[in-house]
């Protein structure tokens with residue numbers, strides 16, 4: 536396990552020979568919300584076809600990082616590269632054009648529409664719930680084919696999404712995000728509030744997208760067991776910085792847990808020190 540600490544470039548994209556495999560990287564991403572510094576120079580990289588897990592305490596900056604890379608928010612400083620080309624996102628649409636997709640926690644599906652209608656919802660016009668110009672039989676056929684391809688089974692493609700389980704809805708949201716050839720998918724706590732069976736459904740889907748469709752992914756989850764099952768590599772974010780970059784094969788759940796506990800104790804100590812001062 537490598538602790539990146541303050542050594543500059545520890546996670547920089549240009550590590551010889553591997554550079555061509557880097558599909559997404561960031562350098563020095565910084566973000567403030569008033570007095571709060573959410574991100575303090577995040578250097579991160581994602582290899583083609585890789586699943587990278589992101590862990591860290593609540594408030595560490597994980598969601599902010601995802602929002603910036605998916606064009607939902609804009610960084611105050613720092614750079615983003617997709618396939619080594621610098622990109623400049625002003626909107627979610629910009630990020631989508633670069634092949635980056637996400638599934639927000641509210642899922643943004645329309646519960647009263649069917650599974651296949653949701654897959655084809657024109658996302659630039661969400662809220663209006665308008666569908667594209669494709670014929671319904673064609674939409675049904677393409678939706679059935681795609682769900683079959685990525686091994687998502689729903690009871691009925693004509694079922695209204697509100698009748699599905701949480702796991703099935705999440706699967707439809709992920710399917711919609713990846714349908715149009717997303718190269719990079721960022722998932723912020725996709726398993727939150729899901730039972731074991733539902734989690735398995737999503738874990739299998741994520742694995743399948745990675746292994747069989749070569750989608751590169753960043754997944755945020757608090758459950759290390761899930762992450763160890765899913766990920767090739769894990770980054771720990773603490774107080775707006777990447778402090779650990781490790782291959783899953785080089786660490787263990789115990790080691791990561793210890794690290795987080797040590798960090799928590801350090802924060803408590805510093806908090807108490809501040810109180811005494």
Ligand SMILES: Nc1ncnc2c1ncn2[C@@H]1O[C@H](COP(=O)(O)OP(=O)(O)O)[C@@H](O)[C@H]1O
Nearest residue numbers: 568571573591592593594595596597598599600
């Ligand atoms: N829109 C916002 N306005 C003000 N503060 C925010 C906003 N979004 C996030 N923050 C703050 O930034 C820090 C990082 O938050 P977040 O990225 O949500 O952390 P995480 O996802 O790791 O729990 C927190 O202190 C949070 O309160």
Ligand SMILES: [Mg+2]
Nearest residue numbers: 597598599723
């Ligand atoms: Mg979060």
